[in-house]
Amino acid sequence: MSNETLHVALGDRSYPIHIGAGLLARAELFAPHVRSRRVAIVTNAAVASRYERRLRQTLESAGAKSFSIAMPDGEAHKDWKSLDAIFARLLEEGADRKTVIVALGGGVVGDVAGFAAATYQRGVPFLQVPTTLLAQVDSSVGGKTAINHALGKNMVGAFHQPLAVVADTDTLATLPERELAAGLAEVVKYGFIADAAFLDWIEAHAAQLVARDASALSYAIRRSCEIKAAVVAEDERESGVRAILNFGHTFGHAIEAAMGYGEWLHGEAVGAGMVLAARLSAAQGRIANSDALRVERVVAALGLPVAAPAIGVEDWLTHMGRDKKNEEGRVTLILLDALGKAAIVRDTPAAAIRKIVSAS
Amino acid sequence: MSNETLHVALGDRSYPIHIGAGLLARAELFAPHVRSRRVAIVTNAAVASRYERRLRQTLESAGAKSFSIAMPDGEAHKDWKSLDAIFARLLEEGADRKTVIVALGGGVVGDVAGFAAATYQRGVPFLQVPTTLLAQVDSSVGGKTAINHALGKNMVGAFHQPLAVVADTDTLATLPERELAAGLAEVVKYGFIADAAFLDWIEAHAAQLVARDASALSYAIRRSCEIKAAVVAEDERESGVRAILNFGHTFGHAIEAAMGYGEWLHGEAVGAGMVLAARLSAAQGRIANSDALRVERVVAALGLPVAAPAIGVEDWLTHMGRDKKNEEGRVTLILLDALGKAAIVRDTPAAAIRKIVSAS
Numbered sequence: 258m259s260n261e262t263l264h265v266a267l268g269d270r271s272y273p274i275h276i277g278a279g280l281l282a283r284a285e286l287f288a289p290h291v292r293s294r295r296v297a298i299v300t301n302a303a304v305a306s307r308y309e310r311r312l313r314q315t316l317e318s319a320g321a322k323s324f325s326i327a328m329p330d331g332e333a334h335k336d337w338k339s340l341d342a343i344f345a346r347l348l349e350e351g352a353d354r355k356t357v358i359v360a361l362g363g364g365v366v367g368d369v370a371g372f373a374a375a376t377y378q379r380g381v382p383f384l385q386v387p388t389t390l391l392a393q394v395d396s397s398v399g400g401k402t403a404i405n406h407a408l409g410k411n412m413v414g415a416f417h418q419p420l421a422v423v424a425d426t427d428t429l430a431t432l433p434e435r436e437l438a439a440g441l442a443e444v445v446k447y448g449f450i451a452d453a454a455f456l457d458w459i460e461a462h463a464a465q466l467v468a469r470d471a472s473a474l475s476y477a478i479r480r481s482c483e484i485k486a487a488v489v490a491e492d493e494r495e496s497g498v499r500a501i502l503n504f505g506h507t508f509g510h511a512i513e514a515a516m517g518y519g520e521w522l523h524g525e526a527v528g529a530g531m532v533l534a535a536r537l538s539a540a541q542g543r544i545a546n547s548d549a550l551r552v553e554r555v556v557a558a559l560g561l562p563v564a565a566p567a568i569g570v571e572d573w574l575t576h577m578g579r580d581k582k583n584e585e586g587r588v589t590l591i592l593l594d595a596l597g598k599a600a601i602v603r604d605t606p607a608a609a610i611r612k613i614v615s616a617s
Numbered sequence: 618m619s620n621e622t623l624h625v626a627l628g629d630r631s632y633p634i635h636i637g638a639g640l641l642a643r644a645e646l647f648a649p650h651v652r653s654r655r656v657a658i659v660t661n662a663a664v665a666s667r668y669e670r671r672l673r674q675t676l677e678s679a680g681a682k683s684f685s686i687a688m689p690d691g692e693a694h695k696d697w698k699s700l701d702a703i704f705a706r707l708l709e710e711g712a713d714r715k716t717v718i719v720a721l722g723g724g725v726v727g728d729v730a731g732f733a734a735a736t737y738q739r740g741v742p743f744l745q746v747p748t749t750l751l752a753q754v755d756s757s758v759g760g761k762t763a764i765n766h767a768l769g770k771n772m773v774g775a776f777h778q779p780l781a782v783v784a785d786t787d788t789l790a791t792l793p794e795r796e797l798a799a800g801l802a803e804v805v806k807y808g809f810i811a812d813a814a815f816l817d818w819i820e821a822h823a824a825q826l827v828a829r830d831a832s833a834l835s836y837a838i839r840r841s842c843e844i845k846a847a848v849v850a851e852d853e854r855e856s857g858v859r860a861i862l863n864f865g866h867t868f869g870h871a872i873e874a875a876m877g878y879g880e881w882l883h884g885e886a887v888g889a890g891m892v893l894a895a896r897l898s899a900a901q902g903r904i905a906n907s908d909a910l911r912v913e914r915v916v917a918a919l920g921l922p923v924a925a926p927a928i929g930v931e932d933w934l935t936h937m938g939r940d941k942k943n944e945e946g947r948v949t950l951i952l953l954d955a956l957g958k959a960a961i962v963r964d965t966p967a968a969a970i971r972k973i974v975s976a977s
Contacts, residue, residue: 341766408709413737
């Protein structure tokens with residue numbers, strides 16, 4: 258039961274990220290945040306059946322009284338309806354501004370519970386307890402919360418930093434294979450955008466990662482969180498560099514929206530999206546074709562799709578045109594200037610984008 | 618066309634409050650915030666018919682391109698449905714993170730448009746252009762935004778400060794009489810909680826205020842905004858003193874919720890609520906009975922109801938039990954220690970509250 262603790266440095270909104278095995282049972286990690294408080298655990302039925310009882314016992318040991326709110330599972334439920342049901346339960350339970358919300362689950366639970374915490378009574382404290390690889394390496398860190406709108410993914414949300422992130426790596430043992438791969442997409446993203454040495458390591462350990470080797474996964478989570486924490490500390494509200502964390506996501510969000518939320522997992526769409534972004538980077542002369550091929554090879558080695566689904570060119574452009582990074586009608590893309598070095602690019606010709614998505 | 622400018626001191630979120638006649642035509646007040654930007658004006662049909670054209674011309678002179686989004690009028694529409702429709706229009710218009718939202722209207726428009734600005738793409742800039750007295754003296758200043766939940770008023774929202782408040786006092790000329798009185802409730806609230814001299818002035822000028830004497834209204838707005846700006850600067854997120862601005866509101870919110878949103882105007886409910894809070898203050902020995910009677914007399918002189926509607930005692934307690942100020946199941950009330958001095962009180966016996974509402 259060892260663990261490592263990283264820190265997200267954001268002044269008076271700084272917080273720890275605890276990573277390790279068996280952390281769901283470690284009352285001392287929760288106590289500073291929940292002692293003498295009421296706690297609302299937001300989760301879903303599948304996660305609850307495995308971990309809710311253990312977490313509630315731990316919270317009790319930490320001096321908190323808790324109750325649970327289960328939301329439906331899956332990206333299709335990352336919407337106002339789920340949020341409204343959470344608000345109703347909080348009100349029925351008499352939750353007040355001191356009540357702590359704990360997000361127990363994957364990215365959908367974390368995003369919705371986080372947005373509920375950001376807006377219930379204009380903001381209550383919350384903790385992230387991510388139980389999927391994707392949530393542990395990406396969505397639980399950095400304070401982005403959101404729900405989807407019928408017209409666009411993550412279009413309604415808030416920046417609301419958690420009090421702490423508690424990532425128990427034991428929860429990954431039961432993760433479905435597709436969700437493991439989806440999390441590895443975000444892991445390798447950090448290599449592509451910021452750390453060529455980490456990319457080399459991922460490539461060398463792809464088989465161990467896919468086989469859930471505990472020490473490989475543990476290192477991958479820690480290095481991913483280190484990179485994310487550094488980027489978030491530099492640019493909390495994405496006025497600049499934080500946008501590089503969106504590598505592969507402009508194409509990925511278009512895939513998710515075009516196919517219907519939940520058909521493709523977010524990480525799968527990001528996997529195929531990174532391949533397209535790398536091809537576009539090569540087509541624009543930013544990286545060599547061999548680099549783009551290496552991106553494709555590593556993505557495939559992690560068990561992810563490299564070919565985007567069939568989407569009409571106009572649909573691609575419509576969905577990409579709604580990306581939050583865009584300004585004044587121009588699509589903003591994250592491209593690569595090298596493996597390990599991302600660039601925020603606002604002037605990609607539409608014809609170049611058309612060519613890449615037509616060929617996909 | 619003179620104006621005065623106050624400031625809300627909140628570090629890098631500081632902003633000006635411009636108050637005066639004819640300000641809707643003053644492009645130089647808008648230009649620093651909207652030049653070269655797209656602007657989404659959120660308003661309702663009644664306000665739009667009077668002021669939208671003028672504001673759009675002014676915004677154009679200020680170098681902005683604008684479009685309008687009309688929401689339905691009234692407290693009953695301060696809900697997710699209105700918000701969702703605003704998001705849909707913003708997305709259809711291709712609004713991005715640089716788009717500025719302008720709230721043109723009363724408290725409902727300001728609260729909903731402000732919450733839309735707080736959460737659209739995780740936050741975009743916004744301007745408050747209040748056109749009712751209540752919005753000019755209270756809801757447009759301080760960054761509180763919210764929608765109602767079926768189970769409680771203002772239960773879902775965010776703190777999101779505007780870039781500026783532009784209060785054109787000319788808009789008060791056409792305000793319905795009930796809405797004028799509703800605004801005066803918030804004006805006299807500042808006297809009750811923080812400024813005995815202002816209370817004396819209001820009492821002496823009640824007739825002029827009700828008759829819309831321009832110079833009396835102008836002074837009342839300025840002094841109200843000064844007091845509110847000082848309180849907000851001291852406690853932006855209501856962790857302490859800001860709660861005194863809620864004087865009369867715990868009873869008032871219960872009236873609004875029990876009668877159905879929109880039956881009683883917010884300011885009317887606050888008027889009757891302040892009378893109850895003053896009576897409770899006297900019953901608790903905090904102020905003299907004569908002080909409580911003076912509160913009732915001034916509230917009546919401003920054209921406001923002093924008698925609460927018939928609500929069963931249990932309903933009173935249920936609704937008051939859902940107030941956002943409450944902690945650990947105890948009702949938090951704002952009472953008076955003197956006329957001009959409010960106190961935050963967490964230990965009022967339930968029996969004392971029952972007695973006051975039973976007699977109402």
